[in-house]
Every structure is written in C-alpha cells, then in structure tokens.
Amino acid sequence: MPSEEELYQDHILDHYEDPFHRGSLPTATHAHQDKNPLCGDVVRIELQLDGDGKIVDAFFDGEGCVISQASASMLLEKLQGKTVDDIKEFSAADMLELYGPRLTPNRQKCCLLSWKVLQSAVHAPVESSDKS
Template sequence: MSPSEHDIYEEHVLDHYEDPYHRGALDHPTHCDEGNNPLCGDVVHIDLRLTPDGKIEQAWFDGDGCVISQASASMLVEKMEGKTLDEVKAFSADEMLELFGPKLTPNRQKCCLLSWRVLQSAVHSPVEHGDDDGPQFGGPSLSEES
C-alpha cells in the first residue's frame, strides 16, 4: 500500500466505516433519496426526518460500497443532524471533502461526494405516506386517468 493510499484509511475513516453513525433505515422518514456511482457500484440511501420548522431531527444512511463512500456517508449524517435546510443546502462539496479528511484523487472524490449528492437531493424529496391521516380523495390518480 502506498503512503497516500494508507492516508485514506486514517483511523477516523475506519472508525466510521467499522462503527457507522445511524446506519440502517429510519422509521417514518419525511424525506429520502438514493444514489449510486455507476463507475464503481457504490450505493447510498439517506433517510431524513425534518421538523416542521425545517431542521434535520434525524438522519440515517444505508448502502453498499467502498470504505470511502460508506465512511463519508456516516460522517455526513452525523454532521447534518440538527442543521437547518439552509445550512444543508449551503454545505458545499469542498466542505464535504474537508469533513472526510484525507486528500483523495478525483475518482475517489466521487466516492466521497456520493452521500453529499444524495443528501442534497433528499431534502427536496418528501416521502409520500399512503396511509397517513391526511385527506383521502376517491377519484383516479393522475397516472390512472390516461
């Protein structure tokens, strides 16, 4: 292993990979999204529960892939809990790379930024709950009308 490869697997990176923060599915998320990196096969799914005033009450991730993609997802959901939507939207790709820590090659940066991309789209992707207590309408759905 070259010295630069060794740096990628710093202790805090391995800690997040081996003992991830909030890995699994979140019960009753309000927002979620999933993305993948087709070049290497990494997959990240993020579930969020937002408060009515737009703060991330809970953030969970799940997925499959390399140490970098999975550790960075753990780091990101831990950092984003308690943040407002404006803070999440303002959190840049460069800040994500800085949060991860070790310097990455451009191809490995894609692994690190996968969870950041998924989070940025998840805040715009509300979960549809089919059996909640909201109003129920008896007519056909738009997809059934054609």
C-alpha cells in the first residue's frame, strides 16, 4: 500500500504532467500575471467572470517548478464555478492544505504564487484591446 506521501506525490505529478485548464482564455474578462523573484517561477491566470461574479471559465499558464505549476492546476480545478467571494475567502492556509505535503517556507512561496495571482486577477479587468 502506498504511503500518504507517495499518494500526494502522484497527485502533484498528475497535475503537473496533465494540468487542468493550462493555456489561454480568449474570452477572459480578468487576468493577472506575477513572478516569484526568488526562483523565477511565473504564473498567469485568466478568468471569465459572469455578471454575478461567478467563474465561468479559468485558465493558467506559466513556467517554473513542479510545485508552482501543479498548484496552479489544483487551484483552478478547485475554484472552477465558484464566485469572487469564494475566492476572497480561500486563504493561503487553504491553498497549502489543498496542495498537500508540508513545504519549507521558500517552497511555500512556489505553492502560493498561483493563489496570489488569482487574488489579484479578480480585481484586474482585461481591456478590450488586450483580448486580441
């Protein structure tokens, strides 16, 4: 029987190798990108929000370590169909719990990058000219 750590590692690798909604979203209404200056990881999240603030669709793209990219996939899968209020209530601690394994403080920054980007994306409408 696999250990809990092995199960987490398999789950993380699944999200890294076959991510949820990786790419771009031509119908994005909101988007934000940020970088972890310590390691160079980059995550961009594009959201399509309806008039009620519900996530109709969400995609991410970026480059970096397994932790930063897998956590972005996990986050979007978890929050697909949720509202902006749900996103605001989803804390950094919730993100670390969603990811699973305990991380060192520096690796926590990798995991939390997508969470930070998502928190900013809901406040960053895309200009009409930016969607082309």
